[in-house]
Amino acid sequence: MSLLLTTETAPETVLRVTDLRIVNEVDEVVLVDGVDFELRRGQVLGIVGESGSGKSISLRAVLGLLPAGLAIAGGTIELFGDDTSRFTNVDWNHVRGSGITAVFQDPGSYLNPSIPVGKQVAEVLRVKRGLGRRAAKAQALTLLDEVRIHDPELVFRQYPHELSGGMLQRVLLAIAVSLEPRILIADEATTALDVTVQAEVLDLIVDLTERHGLSLIVVSHDLAVVAQVADAVVVFRDGVIVERGSTAQVLHDPQHEYTRLLVSEHELYGLDRFTRDVAAHVS
Amino acid sequence: MFRNIWAIRSGRLAILIIGIAVLLVALGPLLAPYDPLEGSELVLSGPSFQHPLGTDYLGRDSLSRLLAGAPLSIASAVQVGVIGLVVGAVPGVLSVYSGRFFEWVTLRLIDTLIALPFLVFAVAVTALLGNALTQAMIVVGVLTAPAFYRVARASTLAVANSPYVEAAQLAGADVSWIVRKHVTGKVFPPLAITLASTLGIGLIAVAALSFLGIGVQPPAPTWGGMLASDLKYLTFRPFAPLIPSIPIIVLVWAFNLLADLIRDVSGESGRRLVARSRRRRGLTSKQGV
Numbered sequence: 001m002s003l004l005l006t007t008e009t010a011p012e013t014v015l016r017v018t019d020l021r022i023v024n025e026v027d028e029v030v031l032v033d034g035v036d037f038e039l040r041r042g043q044v045l046g047i048v049g050e051s052g053s054g055k056s057i058s059l060r061a062v063l064g065l066l067p068a069g070l071a072i073a074g075g076t077i078e079l080f081g082d083d084t085s086r087f088t089n090v091d092w093n094h095v096r097g098s099g100i101t102a103v104f105q106d107p108g109s110y111l112n113p114s115i116p117v118g119k120q121v122a123e124v125l126r127v128k129r130g131l132g133r134r135a136a137k138a139q140a141l142t143l144l145d146e147v148r149i150h151d152p153e154l155v156f157r158q159y160p161h162e163l164s165g166g167m168l169q170r171v172l173l174a175i176a177v178s179l180e181p182r183i184l185i186a187d188e189a190t191t192a193l194d195v196t197v198q199a200e201v202l203d204l205i206v207d208l209t210e211r212h213g214l215s216l217i218v219v220s221h222d223l224a225v226v227a228q229v230a231d232a233v234v235v236f237r238d239g240v241i242v243e244r245g246s247t248a249q250v251l252h253d254p255q256h257e258y259t260r261l262l263v264s265e266h267e268l269y270g271l272d273r274f275t276r277d278v279a280a281h282v283s
Numbered sequence: 284m285f286r287n288i289w290a291i292r293s294g295r296l297a298i299l300i301i302g303i304a305v306l307l308v309a310l311g312p313l314l315a316p317y318d319p320l321e322g323s324e325l326v327l328s329g330p331s332f333q334h335p336l337g338t339d340y341l342g343r344d345s346l347s348r349l350l351a352g353a354p355l356s357i358a359s360a361v362q363v364g365v366i367g368l369v370v371g372a373v374p375g376v377l378s379v380y381s382g383r384f385f386e387w388v389t390l391r392l393i394d395t396l397i398a399l400p401f402l403v404f405a406v407a408v409t410a411l412l413g414n415a416l417t418q419a420m421i422v423v424g425v426l427t428a429p430a431f432y433r434v435a436r437a438s439t440l441a442v443a444n445s446p447y448v449e450a451a452q453l454a455g456a457d458v459s460w461i462v463r464k465h466v467t468g469k470v471f472p473p474l475a476i477t478l479a480s481t482l483g484i485g486l487i488a489v490a491a492l493s494f495l496g497i498g499v500q501p502p503a504p505t506w507g508g509m510l511a512s513d514l515k516y517l518t519f520r521p522f523a524p525l526i527p528s529i530p531i532i533v534l535v536w537a538f539n540l541l542a543d544l545i546r547d548v549s550g551e552s553g554r555r556l557v558a559r560s561r562r563r564r565g566l567t568s569k570q571g572v
Contacts, residue, residue, distance in 0.1 A: 097455030
C-alpha cells in the first residue's frame with residue numbers, strides 16, 4: 001500500500017462509503033438507503049441519529065460484521081482504497097484489528113467473563129503480533145497504563161465482573177489500539193457510563209486518537225458527545241443521511257428539521273444549560 | 284473443578300467409588316483368589332470361607348470372576364464414552380463454523396442416530412461385522428454421539444453469537460483462535476457432564492450386551508455375562524444375580540452423581556454450594572475457587 005508515501009497537505013481518504021444500501025433479506029425491508037460518507041486520515045467524524053436510524057448497521061457493514069439476515073444490497077465500501085465487497089475472510093481478519101477496529105456500548109459483554117482481562121489483552125498481541133508470553137504481558141501492561149488504568153498489575157489479573165463499566169471500556173480501548181489500527185469506531189462507547197466517567201473515557205478516546213494518529217468515527221445519539229470531539233458531523237434518520245457538514249455548521253445552523261429538533265432539545269435539556277445554571281448560582 | 288467436587292460430601296463419595304473402580308480395572312485380576320476360568324467340583328455353592336460369594340454352575344469362584352471381569356466391563360464403558368465424545372463433540376463444534384452444508388449433513392446424521400434403537404442396532408451391527416467387544420463398543424459409542432453433538436453444538440452456538448466473540452473478530456481473530464480461546468472453555472463443562480452420565484449408560488450397555496451374549500464371549504468373565512449365566516440357576520442360588528448387579532448399580536450411580544456435581548459446581552449456584560459445605564467443615568470459602 002502506498003498510503004505512507006502521500007504528503008501531509010491532503011490527508012488521504014481511509015474510508016469511503018458510497019451509496020450504501022442495506023436490506024433485511026428476510027422481509028426485504030430497506031434499513032439503510034443510499035448512504036455516502038468518507039473519513040480522511042486524522043479526521044474525527046461524528047455520526048448522530050436516533051436508535052434504528054441505520055447508523056450502527058452502516059458501521060457494522062464497514063467492519064464486515066453485519067448481523068445474520070442483513071445484507072449489502074448496493075453501493076461500495078472502500079477501506080484504505082480497497083473495495084471490501086471483494087474481501088475474503090482472511091482479508092477481513094487481516095484488516096480488522098490492525099486496520100480498523102471498534103468499541104461499543106456495554107463493554108462488559110465484549111470481554112469473556114471467564115478469562116482475566118489482562119490475558120485477553122495479551123492474547124491479541126500473542127496471536128496477531130506473535131509476541132511471546134512475557135513480551136505480550138509487558139506490552140499489555142504498558143497498554144493498560146496508556147489507557148490510564150492506575151494499577152495495571154492488579155487489573156491484569158482481574159475478571160470482567162470485578163471491574164466497573166468505565167474500567168472495562170478502557171480495557172477494550174487498550175485492546176483496540178494494541179494492534180495500531182488506523183481507524184477507530186466508537187459506537188455509543190460512552191453511552192452506558194455515568195457522566196463523569198463518560199467525560200473521562202471520551203477524553204481518553206480523543207487522546208488515543210491523537211497519539212496514535214487514528215481516524216475516529218464517534219457514533220452517538222447525544223449531540224454533546226459529538227460536539228465535543230468531531231470535526232464533521234453526519235445526521236442519520238430512517239436509513240438516510242439528512243444533514244452533513246462541519247460540526248460548527250451543523251450545530252449552529254442546522255438545515256434539516258430533524259437536526260434543528262435535536263439541537264433545540266439539546267439546548268433545553270443538555271449539559272450546557274445545566275452548567276450555565278450552576279454558574280449562575282455560584283456567581 | 285476436582286477440588287470443588289471434593290469439597291462436597293457426596294462428591295467425595297462419588298470420587299471414592301470411581302477411584303475404587305479404577306483400582307479394580309488395574310488390579311482386579313491380580314486380587315482374584317482363584318483362576319476365574321478354572322472350574323471345580325463344587326458347583327453352585329453358597330457363600331463359604333473358601334468362596335465368599337459362592338461358585339457358579341461350573342464351580343468357578345464368583346468373587347474371582349467379579350474381580351477379573353471388572354477391567355473388561357469398566358474399560359469398555361470408558362471406551363463407549365470416549366468414542367461418543369470424539370464422534371459427537373468435534374462435529375458439534377465444527378457444525379457452527381464449517382458452513383451450511385456440513386451443518387445440515389451432520390444434523391441429519393445425528394437425527395438418524397437418535398432414531399436408531401440402541402441395543403437392536405448394536406446386535407445388528409455385530410451380526411454384520413463379527414461378534415467382538417470392540418465392534419460392539421464402537422457401535423454403542425457412536426450411538427451415544429448425538430448427546431455430545433447436541434451439547435457441543437448448543438454451547439458453541441451460544442458463544443458464537445456472544446459480543447465477546449465479535450470483539451475477538453474485531454481484533455482480527457480467525458475461527459481457530461475463537462474456538463481455542465472462547466469455545467473450548469464454554470463447551471467443556473457440559474461435555475464433562477455428558478461424559479460422566481454416558482459412562483453410566485456405557486456400563487449398562489456393555490452389561491446388557493454381554494448378557495445377550497454379544498461382545499465378550501464366554502468363558503471370559505464380564506459382569507453382564509455373569510448375570511446371564513447366574514440367572515439360569517436362580518433356584519439354586521437366588522442371590523447370585525445381585526453379585527454383578529450391585530457393582531453395576533453402584534458405579535452407574537456414582538457416575539450420575541459425578542455428572543450432577545460437575546453441573547452443580549460449574550456456575551454461580553455451584554460456587555455457593557461449595558462455599559457452604561466448606562463453611563460447614565470450618566474452612567474459609569476463599570480457598571481455591
